[in-house]
Amino acid sequence: MPAVSSSPIPPGLKQLARTLCPQPLPDAVCLARFLAGLPDPRDRRGRRFPLVAMVTAAAAGVLAGARSLTAIAEWINDAPRWVSMALGFAIDPFTKTVTVSHPTTVMRLLTRLDGDALDTAISAFLQARSTGRGPTKARWRAVAVDGKQLRGSRAAGGKAVWLLAAMDHAGTVLGQRQIEAKSNETPAFAPLLQDLGLKNTVITADAAHTQHANGWWLREQGAHYIAVVKGNHPGLLKQVRTLPWADIALDHKDRTRGWGRLEVRHLKTVTFRHLSYPGARQALRVVRWRKDLTSGNTTIERLYFVTSLPPGAVSGTQIADWIRGHWKIENQLHHVRDTTFAEGASKIRVGSLPRVMASLRNLAISVFRQDDHTNIAAACRYTARDPQRPLTALGIT
Structure with a gap:
């Protein structure tokens, strides 16, 4: 029987063996960097978990098919230790475990988030992610503008939350604004588009x-x-x-x-x-x-x-x-949010939560479209089968 070699493990392999999670890709566009500027609505004494880690974890959960806050919290709690660390949750110095946020904590944070700031961060991430993905840059960019009512939600005065979105005809959501309770879509049109860089852009709307x-x-x-x-x-x-x-x-x-x-x-x-x-x-x-x-x-x-x-x-x-192509915003965004993510049946009504959940769904749909998925439900199932896949899609690993 041949003798087993006792030569030492090369230093590079030792380092690899100590790695707790996959390393971030050097050229990946990371969502966490764009969320870093979000204003934290919590009191300083109540910030046990990093805001960026919690919002990124919620986004990863939605990419994995989570339709509700409960499902998002379950995904966060079920994620492996290395996933929690990659998302930004810290190791407890006493128990040596990674502590993640309670479902109620996630809900309270998302309820109080600044919807405009979140949509701006998501829009910037998606536009950076899409840069260079096409074979050649087209001379013209077509952008559709359309509104959607979140039927199960309630805003001030008891009316349902109404959101106006802009999506390019390739399927990437570029922006979203919430319509004031006593207003309509018209005053929100220019604010929605003003930061998108509209040169050589063709706008379609109803x-x-x-x-x-x-x-x-x-x-x-x-x-x-x-x-x-x-x-x-x-x-x-x-x-x-x-x-x-x-x-x-x-x-x-x-x-x-x-x-x-x-x-x-x-x-x-x-x-x-x-x-x-x-x-x-x-x-x-x-x-x-x-x-x-x-x-x-x-x-x-x-x-x-x-x-x-x-x-x-x-x-x-x-x-x-x-x-x-204008109707892609209805068929490939609003309809998908209602069917794949059950947005039409959602009864979320508290604070900014209806809009924030819609923003996370916009993010997931846009990422899948950019990655050439045509069936968003199938893309969610594929992503859910491996906890690394949502992190990779968001540029974390």
Whole structure:
């Protein structure tokens, strides 16, 4: 029987053996660094656990599929020792164990967090994380703006919390604002977008945001818009609707089949100098034929838009893609929060908690989209199977 070598272990392997957790990647964008500037709402005497560790742990729990505060707390308490240390929880000098926060402590902190500061930190992290991920940087960036009501929540005056979000058409949430209880989405439009760097950005939104003030502001920021024209601007709608569309050449057409229906869409664009909307250079008309393959019924819809994009700046195909792509914010963000994360059934009502939970869900969905996951529920299950995966996604290990 051969003798077993007794040569000493190389120093490098000794160091590896003493490592308690995986080492952070040197080029990773770490969420904790962006959360470091969050104001701590707790009294100094009550700060037993680091704020960044608790918020990062909550974010990791949501990436692992946690739908509620209880599920987040369970994930934090079940995490291995090295995960707790990587998140920033300290070792107790007497027991040599890693102590993590109680579920009530997590709830109290998240309830009192500054929602604007948290969304700003998350937005900065996601934009830094997305830098350089694409093969080439596109000339234009399309950003959709849309609101969502958190049905089970309650704000001041007993009304449900209403959030306005901005998401690029690739699926990354760039910002979020809470609408004041006695207001609407319009005053929050500019504050939502003002820190995003809007040069070479095309903003898409629903008809509620087709406001002259928004049009002027976007052009001042160097951004362009594709604005829906409906009955809230009767004069502009009449002006656009009565253009000689029959004499205008077709700019783009497409045909799609799915979800039990057949759709055919035609786009026409026309240059018009005297549109009564700030900076408008072109009018657009989309005609959509939709046939239900079950009943055989066909519906025809005509939609009108104005845009500040000058003629020839982009193709008709690109404009049509942006018009359709606007609804990704509804289908790929708001709908996913309701189905995968059960946001529509949530009864969270205390303080900033409804908004904070929505922000953490935005973070998880955006990270998964950036990592090319198309099924967010499957991505959550995949992440939950290994406690290192949410940390890696957040740039911690």
